[in-house]
Amino acid sequence: MPYEVITDPLQYIETARRQGKLILGLEITSQSTSLFTYRLPHDREILLLAGTESSGLSAPLLAACDATVHLPMHGQNTSMNVAAALGAAVYLLLMQLQ
Template sequence: MFRLADAAGVSKLLLAGTTPTPPQPGIRKTARSTERSVPYEVVKDPVAYLARSRQSGALILALEITDQSTSLFDLDLPEPDREIVLLAGSESTGIAGELLALCDAAVHLPMYGQNTSMNVTVALGAAVYLILMKVQ
């Protein structure tokens, strides 16, 4: 995620739940030292963080396939300069319901194969670049 954030010019990574945080040795190796240059915040209370973000006007998107989720191919961003908070959940459990309830929308990547999910980091990479296409 640090390398993705660096490559895409993401303003900040939010690390919550069971997400590993620096200075764990595995992060430095996989991040190729981008954990030193990409701003990040360890969020202890994601519900409170999302509530504050929503109050400050951020668009909060959950990267999650739901009955009401919108394909990222079809997503319209009404205000391209608006801050976007993109949530990704655990590969096994997804995004908690209490967090989904605070999101403005759930978005997904179209799945054309037999599987209905992909690696979180791969999905984030595709989602971040699709969103970048829409805001530039």
């Protein structure tokens, strides 16, 4: 499967939005919803954004999201490896489509 190099993420997001995709950010914010309670709309494709481990999603990317979701963490830890978080998030979102 060929891959695409994205040089302008905001332009890519706007193209995805015009195609009717839901732009979903994976980030803990004051507005984010737990992935345990978030209800995925079944009538739209999703573009799931994940940031870097050190700084998360940038402010412009967060502002471009239709919604933000997070994985609830117990204890004092508030973050995990971005690859692990993305894998868990994709799994939880796909479970809703079953």
